[in-house]
Amino acid sequence: MPSIAKPLVAHPSLVRNEVGLTIRDYEGSMSTLCAGCGHDSITAALIRALWELSTPPHRIAKLSGIGCSSKTPTYFVSGAHGFNSAHGRMPPIATGANAANRELTYIGVSGDGDSLSIGLGHLCHAIRRNVRMLYVIENNGVYGLTKGQFSASSDVGSKSKKGEANRMTPIDPVLLGLSIGATFVARAFSGDKEHLVPILKAALSHRGFALVDVISPCVTFNDHEGSTKSYLHTRQHLLNAIEADFVPAASEIVAEISRNGSTSVTMHDGSVLRFTRLPEDYDVSDRQKAFAYLKEHPGEVVTGILYADESVEDLHEANQTPREALVNVPFEKLCPGAAELSRMQEDFR
Amino acid sequence: MLSGINDFAVKLANVNGSGSASANSLIMQAIFRMGVPVSGKNLFPSNIQGLPTWYEIRVNRKGYTARALDYDLMVAMNSQTYARDVSEVRSGGYLLYDSSWPLDPELYRDDVTFIGVPLAQMCNESFREPRERVLMKNIATAGVLIELLNIDGAIVEKLVEEKYGRKKALRESNRKALGLGADYVKKHYSCPLPFHLQTMHENDDKILIDGNSATALGCVYAGATVAAWYPITPSTSTMDAFKVFCDRYRKDKQTGESNYLILQAEDELAAIGMVIGASWNGARAFTSTAGPGISLMNELLGLAYYAEIPAVIVDVQRVGPSTGMPTRTQQGDLFECAYASHGDTKHILLFPANPAECFEFAAKAFDLAERFQTPVFLMSDLDIGMNDWVTPKLTWDDSYRPDRGRVLSAADLETIPKFLRYTPENGSAVAPRTLPGVSAKGAFFTRGSGHNKFGGYTEIPDEYQEVMDRLLRKHKEAAAFVPAPVIRRRAGARVGVITLGGCDPAVREALDILEEQGSPMDFMRLRGFPFDEPVEKFIAEHEFCYVIEQNRDAQLRSLLILETSAPKEKLRPVTVYGGFPLSAKNVLDFIGTQVEELDAIYR
Numbered sequence: 001m002p003s004i005a006k007p008l009v010a011h012p013s014l015v016r017n018e019v020g021l022t023i024r025d026y027e028g029s030m031s032t033l034c035a036g037c038g039h040d041s042i043t044a045a046l047i048r049a050l051w052e053l054s055t056p057p058h059r060i061a062k063l064s065g066i067g068c069s070s071k072t073p074t075y076f077v078s079g080a081h082g083f084n085s086a087h088g089r090m091p092p093i094a095t096g097a098n099a100a101n102r103e104l105t106y107i108g109v110s111g112d113g114d115s116l117s118i119g120l121g122h123l124c125h126a127i128r129r130n131v132r133m134l135y136v137i138e139n140n141g142v143y144g145l146t147k148g149q150f151s152a153s154s155d156v157g158s159k160s161k162k163g164e165a166n167r168m169t170p171i172d173p174v175l176l177g178l179s180i181g182a183t184f185v186a187r188a189f190s191g192d193k194e195h196l197v198p199i200l201k202a203a204l205s206h207r208g209f210a211l212v213d214v215i216s217p218c219v220t221f222n223d224h225e226g227s228t229k230s231y232l233h234t235r236q237h238l239l240n241a242i243e244a245d246f247v248p249a250a251s252e253i254v255a256e257i258s259r260n261g262s263t264s265v266t267m268h269d270g271s272v273l274r275f276t277r278l279p280e281d282y283d284v285s286d287r288q289k290a291f292a293y294l295k296e297h298p299g300e301v302v303t304g305i306l307y308a309d310e311s312v313e314d315l316h317e318a319n320q321t322p323r324e325a326l327v328n329v330p331f332e333k334l335c336p337g338a339a340e341l342s343r344m345q346e347d348f349r
Numbered sequence: 350m351l352s353g354i355n356d357f358a359v360k361l362a363n364v365n366g367s368g369s370a371s372a373n374s375l376i377m378q379a380i381f382r383m384g385v386p387v388s389g390k391n392l393f394p395s396n397i398q399g400l401p402t403w404y405e406i407r408v409n410r411k412g413y414t415a416r417a418l419d420y421d422l423m424v425a426m427n428s429q430t431y432a433r434d435v436s437e438v439r440s441g442g443y444l445l446y447d448s449s450w451p452l453d454p455e456l457y458r459d460d461v462t463f464i465g466v467p468l469a470q471m472c473n474e475s476f477r478e479p480r481e482r483v484l485m486k487n488i489a490t491a492g493v494l495i496e497l498l499n500i501d502g503a504i505v506e507k508l509v510e511e512k513y514g515r516k517k518a519l520r521e522s523n524r525k526a527l528g529l530g531a532d533y534v535k536k537h538y539s540c541p542l543p544f545h546l547q548t549m550h551e552n553d554d555k556i557l558i559d560g561n562s563a564t565a566l567g568c569v570y571a572g573a574t575v576a577a578w579y580p581i582t583p584s585t586s587t588m589d590a591f592k593v594f595c596d597r598y599r600k601d602k603q604t605g606e607s608n609y610l611i612l613q614a615e616d617e618l619a620a621i622g623m624v625i626g627a628s629w630n631g632a633r634a635f636t637s638t639a640g641p642g643i644s645l646m647n648e649l650l651g652l653a654y655y656a657e658i659p660a661v662i663v664d665v666q667r668v669g670p671s672t673g674m675p676t677r678t679q680q681g682d683l684f685e686c687a688y689a690s691h692g693d694t695k696h697i698l699l700f701p702a703n704p705a706e707c708f709e710f711a712a713k714a715f716d717l718a719e720r721f722q723t724p725v726f727l728m729s730d731l732d733i734g735m736n737d738w739v740t741p742k743l744t745w746d747d748s749y750r751p752d753r754g755r756v757l758s759a760a761d762l763e764t765i766p767k768f769l770r771y772t773p774e775n776g777s778a779v780a781p782r783t784l785p786g787v788s789a790k791g792a793f794f795t796r797g798s799g800h801n802k803f804g805g806y807t808e809i810p811d812e813y814q815e816v817m818d819r820l821l822r823k824h825k826e827a828a829a830f831v832p833a834p835v836i837r838r839r840a841g842a843r844v845g846v847i848t849l850g851g852c853d854p855a856v857r858e859a860l861d862i863l864e865e866q867g868s869p870m871d872f873m874r875l876r877g878f879p880f881d882e883p884v885e886k887f888i889a890e891h892e893f894c895y896v897i898e899q900n901r902d903a904q905l906r907s908l909l910i911l912e913t914s915a916p917k918e919k920l921r922p923v924t925v926y927g928g929f930p931l932s933a934k935n936v937l938d939f940i941g942t943q944v945e946e947l948d949a950i951y952r
Contacts, residue, residue: 058789061630079789083629084796085622086652092577092619096626096634097785099575099610104630104786122622125615320605326574327631327784329608331751334572336598338745341570345742348556349382 006030018054026051028075033068038190038216038231039138043075045193046107046136049200050077053248061097061104065090065119068145068218069111069138088119091126091135095315098131101325102316105204106133113143116152116171123173127182130208132314134200137173137213138190141229142222159226177211178290178307184210185290185307189234190217192303198246198273199305205246207268208314215301234301241293242284242304243277265308273305284308355385355410357544358417359494361424362434363487366398369426372487373404374737375508376494380408381557381739382504384549388414388854390736390930395582395675401430410549414739415855416932421544422497424490426468432456443542445493447486464538466493471529476522485526492530499541501548502531554742560733561637563704563743564663565590567711568635569598572751573661575634577612577623579642582675583731584665587637617642621649621660628659629795631784633715633751635661640669640682643689650724651690652797654820657771657782659718659725659754662686663711666730668928677928678731680850683904686726687878693817695824697725698878699831702853703733704740706876710832716752721827722782730899732851732930755781759788768793770804771816778823824879831877834884839869843950845891847920849875849905852897852931859936868940868947870895875905880913888915892950895940897923899931 006029014022026047031040050060057079064070066087073082085093094108115123115137126135141158143149150158153173154166177185184206188196196214203210215234217223223230249270265273265284275284283289290307322329336344363369370391377389388407394400407417419439425431425446431453438444440460446452448465457463472486495505505527513520534540565587568576578588592611599608614620620636627634638646643664653660666682668674686698697717699710710727718725755774762768762783770793773780780802783791793804801812802819839860848856853874860870873887873894888894888909896906903922910917925935940947 056789058792059786061785063626074794079792081783081785081792082794083626084794084798085625086648086797089618089622089649092614092622093626093629095612095619096575096577096623096628097630098626099612099623100627100630100632100634101786121615122619125619129612316610319610320600320607321610322606322608325786326608326610329574331572334574334599334608335570335749338747340598341566341743341745345556348558348562 017051019056021051021054021057023047023051025057025079026077028073028078031075032071034220036219037068038140038214038218039069039072040075041190041193042136042138042196042214042216043072045196045200047076048193048197049204052197053201053204055105055204059104060107062107062109063090063094063097064109065111065114067111067114067143069109069216070114072109072138073107088114088117088122090114091119091122091131094133095126095129095131098133098315099326101327102132102321103325106131107204108133108135110135110137112137112139112141112151112153116173120152120171124176124180127177127180127209127211130183130312130314130318132206132208132316134203134210134212137211138216139173139213139229140216140218140222141227142218144218144221148221153229155228158228159224161221161224163226173211173213174306175291175294178287182211182307183208183309183312184305186211186305187213187215187301187303189215189238189301189303191231191235192238192240195240195243195303198244201246202244202267202271202273202305202308205267205269205271206308207310208312237300239297239300239302240277240304241279241297241302242275242282242306244273244275244305247272247274265310268310273308353544354547355408355549357421358405358407358419359422359424359498360417360420360434360437361404361406361490362427362430363402363404364427364429365394365396365400365402367487368484369402369404369487372491375488375491375505376500377406377737378508378557379500379504380406380546381552382508383501383546384552385546386410386412386414386549386551387739388416388736390416390732392929393676401427408546412551413854413858413933415858416930418932418934422542424494426490435461445490445497464497464534466530466533468493468530471533472526475525475529481522485522488523488526489530492527493534495527496531496534496540497538497542497545499545499547552739555739556742557737558704558740559586559735559737560701560704560707560729561587561665561735562590563708563740564637564711564727564729564734565594566743567708568661568715569594570708570745571633571712571715573633573635573715574609575612575623575627575632576609576636577614577620577627577634578636578638579614579617579620581639581642583667583735584637584639584642584663586735587663587665617645618649621646621653621662624660624662625649625653625658628718629785631756633661633719635663635715637663637665639665639667639675640685641672643682643685647690650696651692651694653724654690654694654696655692656795656797657722657780658795659715659722661714661718661725661727663727663729665734666728668926674928676731678851678930679899679926679928680728680730680852681900681904681926682728683900683908686728687908689724695821695879697721697723697824697827697831698728699725700728700849700876700878701733702850702874702876704738705743707733708743712749713832717827717830720752720754720830721779721823722754723823728850730851736930755779757781757783757791759791762788762790769802771800771802771819773819778819778826828879828881831879831881833881834876834887835872835874836883836887837872839864839871842869842871843892844868844947845871845873845887845894846897847873847875847887847894847905847909848897852899855931855933856897856936858933859940862933862937863940868951878908878912880909884909885913885915888913888919891919893919893921895921895923897925897931897936899926900924901926
């Protein structure tokens with residue numbers, strides 16, 4: 001409903017977070033997506049997660065590529081700089097931005113066309129570099145803006161609106177991430193905000209690249225019978241395998257031992273993921289177990305934080321950059337000066 | 350051409366990967382330290398081992414060090430190319446060959462003196478390891494040249510000491526090999542040759558440096574902190590050098606803390622994306638690449654142009670199209686860079702002619718990119734970038750501070766009611782920008798999609814055109830900020846010569862010769878695009894101008910026709926584009942075809 005402007009006034013009874021802002025302060029402009037689009041639910045979850053984490057809006061950078069999903073950074077945190085870049089190219093732009101200023105919170109929003117086709121290579125290499133950012137794939141199995149072509153995440157046999165069945169095998173971003181060393185891999189469903197918000201908060205607290213694949217149905221082109229990315233199909237096959245509470249860094253942590261012994265993961269910033277549901281013998285820090293579990297549940301939409309490793313250094317740690325942002329290093333520390341130029345040229349004689 | 354004391358050219362024909370490069374640079378460096386004007390051109394294959402490679406050394410007491418006109422001495426060490434190498438020696442010249450094996454009598458020339466030295470045989474007898482025998486053969490050849498050309502032995506000794514000081518075995522092997530060559534040639538031939546070296550003092554304030562190293566140093570001095578690249582010949586050594594300099598100047602020796610970040614990208618699409626991301630965040634960021642990389646970068650270059658994000662792109666040009674000849678030089682990317690990307694785009698180009706300008710213009714590129722919030726291309730080439738040039742010592746002004754352009758601080762933002770990203774202040778064509786992380790008031794949505802002057806999305810024709818028209822004004826404004834052309838006038842000149850980049854020494858040499866022959870011509874070397882008023886004026890002042898450049902399609906001439914009011918007929922193309930650095934001979938050969946017309950003008 002793009003013609004309706006959002007009211008600017010917030011109700012006085014709205015709760016304020018640690019930086020004194022209400023949840024309204026984390027909103028953006030009115031969505032121009034179709035009514036009922038899964039992406040709008042993800043936007044709402046992001047707003048909730050960022051508000052709950054009390055991240056100052058101006059310390060957030062939102063980046064995207066091109067596509068329906070890539071429009072969404074306009075719809076949250078209007079006080080943050082945004083960058084709607086080019087199709088598939090968000091990962092390198094986010095990488096460069098992060099390189100220049102490690103102090104900001106980076107949120108990349110992408111789709112299955114953006115991340116799994118035109119920008120697949122970039123996604124893989126951002127994972128390999130462990131660029132510290134939340135990377136959300138709003139995955140609907142279809143090209144929406146160009147009206148309904150299959151995407152690389154379409155399942156074999158899944159039908160288009162016109163009834164054509166997809167024959168090519170899908171690229172599953174979760175399996176991809178697990179196989180090339182992603183340090184945080186999660187899957188969620190846009191229609192399940194209760195579980196999505198803590199996943200996003202954990203991802204935002206992760207030491208490196210946090211890959212969150214969110215099944216997000218396209219109401220216009222991929223919500224029909226025969227589609228494996230419809231609301232109905234996703235709900236029918238949803239398996240909330242892993243659930244966790246996100247406990248912020250400052251909170252008192254009460255350790256609880258679950259029946260299989262695996263309990264919690266301490267994030268790099270001191271916050272804790274306390275697992276309230278884990279499959280028998282599952283270990284979030286064991287990549288092979290994550291693979292095995294997914295293979296054991298074909299056809300099901302397995303959700304939760306499937307893998308997390310806080311021990312791997314991120315891009316900056318690997319490159320030994322200073323704690324402060326490179327953009328804040330004064331010029332005087334960067335330029336060796338005239339006297340040194342004169343001296344060093346003796347090596348060129 | 351007559352040769353003599355401190356005026357000759359040597360060409361060394363070798364097989365690549367055999368270690369000839371270190372012997373070549375030893376000779377080159379020794380001549381440089383003798384204070385004699387010299388140049389070295391490496392003509393090498395796109396290969397690691399086994400293909401023909403040549404190294405040309407030109408010595409000229411008057412300072413003409415463009416690629417040689419012809420060769421006084423051929424060092425023919427590659428049997429694959431021997432026939433061609435023999436044919437390239439000037440009449441009356443000399444040829445040095447390895448007499449370990451008999452010569453092909455069919456390739457003998459009566460007008461050339463053949464000097465045979467059993468290099469392989471001597472090295473096989475003196476060295477045990479097979480690899481050492483091959484490597485030391487090159488050094489023994491250098492020993493021969495020291496005697497034939499009268500290179501100062503003490504300087505060579507010092508160079509060997511500096512290079513292998515700590516590696517005693519290697520140092521001794523080098524000394525031994527040098528001695529083998531020198532002793533044999535002294536014993537069997539009259540040394541030195543009629544053309545040879547004598548000490549001068551022309552290089553006291555000069556250095557020997559390649560353009561890529563100078564570019565990298567310029568980036569360090571300009572304060573670049575983020576560099577992103579994908580390996581590609583001939584620009585790779587730019588980033589290699591940037592890393593070396595950063596390790597030296599930007600890394601804390603105790604903690605290892607580094608005030609720089611180099612990203613080896615997955616491809617050039619990513620490399621330019623990283624530069625744009627870092628620049629968007631306020632860092633000075635650059636990439637170095639060659640033509641094929643620019644082709645891939647086209648998409649995001651349009652984004653940087655339209656969204657007005659600074660970016661510095663070093664293009665070390667090589668021969669295209671497609672893969673072309675990666676290890677050969679050309680100036681074939683002018684069009685590709687001037688109008689890179691789809692839609693209406695125009696970029697700022699800088700044309701360095703030598704390593705000193707690579708250093709100066711690299712720093713300048715960051716200032717222009719930030720002032721005009723747009724991509725800036727440093728258009729180097731393989732000849733400038735990868736060959737060692739005798740260059741005046743680089744200088745730096747300690748009062749230099751980066752020109753960051755108009756960037757609003759949090760305090761600035763407090764003084765205005767609302768930040769409007771693409772609305773310029775008081776008549777300027779450039780609109781102030783804000784950086785992420787500073788203030789929520791400065792936040793806006795950067796986009797490559799249609800936007801109006803407020804930064805909002807638009808599909809309204811007038812709003813779209815208003816921004817595009819300002820971008821055109823901005824590009825025109827930049828004309829006064831790019832380095833001015835170098836103009837040299839001569840008495841009686843009625844014809845002009847326009848050139849750019851690495852053509853410079855060859856064209857200047859050719860113009861001196863033409864003046865002696867009674868055809869004085871004025872000279873203008875362009876150093877930047879967009880073109881400013883003096884460029885149009887120069888063209889207007891001459892009956893016509895030759896435009897000398899290294900590409901097939903006369904791209905600089907076309908750019909002049911498109912971007913100045915000069916009539917097409919007044920610009921005559923002179924194109925040399927086979928891949929080797931330009932020689933004055935190339936220019937003179939062409940002018941030779943124009944004699945009748947020139948006679949009509951000058952006599």
